[in-house]
Amino acid sequence: MYDLIIKNATTIDNQPISVAVTNGKIEKVAQEIHDEAREIFDANGLFLSAGWIDAHVHCFEKMDLYYDYPDKVGVENGVTTIVDAGSTGENNIRDFYEIAKNAKTNVYALLNISKNGIVTQDELSDLSRVNETKNIERINELPEFIIGIKARMSKSVIGENGVKPLVMAKELQKKVNLPLMVHIGTAPVALDELFTYLEKGDIVTHCFNGKDNGILDTNGKIKEFAKTAYHNGVHFDIGHGTDSFNFEVALRAKEEDILADTISTDIYSRNREYGPVYNMATTMEKLMFVGYSLEEVVTRVTKAPAKALGFTTKGEVKEGFDADFTLFEVANEAKELRDSNGATKEVNQKIIPKTAIIAGKVYNI
Template structure:
């Protein structure tokens, strides 16, 4: 058993958490230390349910987008990383084997194209979408595959326009899993994509600064975007190398449109060279824009757990999985860079300090 003592939640309430293996067994203002129990004094640091990054690329064997789940995961305060379609049916089995020894929890959206992102244009040939292969993968790895990914931008779909999305939607009608749709340059047009999406479908790269984005040429949010959000389409940040603009996110915020979930779209190159770096840097960009710390935390805990259907994740409750992130809100001296090269400075923000994941406690080296 492990007792986390002297913590506080984001509202400043005292909190102590007793953990038995992978479960939370008690939460209270003060918990008496049981016998044979490891104790960690949090010294008033904040605790939240473990952070979930629902758009990453962490399959290590492909050349375009790759990383090590632990380097983008528990070492940065993220207890669950979700790979967003790096692998399709061809490689999902190897991916599943590779993650078994990782300390971070790893889940995956399976790419609708069987070869995954071996090249940028996986949907330029519609024959790459094979429903039977997707179904077999899901039957086999049903605790690993939590959704289906389709990338809908010009460089990916070639001459196929909107058709790959129609095929992916058709498949998810039968395979009842969330669909994550990447958006970017047109064709296809964003409004044609959004028009096909329903409650629970996820759009990632929502604040990209490309021409085919959520704002019209006067800077107003396109009505179809607001409609889709009202219908329950989930808006995910998906920062990535090319897909986060301070200007777009700030403009949306000023017009009362916030994203629902915060993800990084992190992989080796944008981690090492920027502009992504890690999850807390991405969270701090929204802090700069004006999102509250509490809203930001929800977007990396409760919301992604809900959207992905992860039961017992996302909230600190007795009986839930004991994945926990321990962090501070502290003085920083950070220059934040978006995908357009625009910089902002921030002198206060999130800094992860430790995690509990799969029942084990780890301090985070700064």
């Protein structure tokens, strides 16, 4: 007998779907399943996708600048897997892990190359805080938790150090063979110089920020080097955050067929409570306003982040994969959306997560 059967759900391409789960894994996927199970979840009227993955959050409650609680940004928003993007470094990531492992939400981390993570805003202004030996030690100690590395490369973070922190991050990446996420923002480093260090698979977060040092030139076109990098496989991630998502940049990029590869929130307590982020669904709605289809936004919070971050059993509704699902409605309701620069847009469609299922456990929202 199965542990759980989810019945009568609808896929995003409007097909009926039922899923049977045992021991936290997907055992069977079909249009209809009539077998026995300990628990039946009737998903009539709901869309079912693989559990949403947020590739950029801040969820270590003991930090002062950017902090939150895993389940507040995760399961309560219909997000089954969250990746903390560099809140902590080799000196404090073990504390974070001890707390994070008790969350209902699946929590993973990108290791900040600076030892204490974002304890202060300028964690890479003093490079004595980057200790490669200890970074490698920690990565080897917590392979089930640390899935990549993070370097924040903008003026307020790096001080006078120019590209040096990025060079150090790339050296570490070569040794540990993990994904690297690079935060972009105000110069220095100038974005064209920064991009010369990036390779296929490297993740640029805050890709559609509205800052001068962003991907949009003064004529409203996407800068040539950014386009080339994108087409060569540098991964563009939204990382909305308080300051880093601009409708105009996202719209102009869409006009040139540059769609973000993944949709992430860069959520933490303040931008969750007071906006402009609020939650993952709102961030997805913003990209739908930009012109992405429902399928395109859902892929960008499931299969795409799983692939970019090396989750080999997440992101798809497939036999043998983890039994993580998000069940949601798309309702025709008016809503105002606001970007990081205060621009507002009226939309008539809302994405409303109703239930998150994590390793076969049902959490109604």
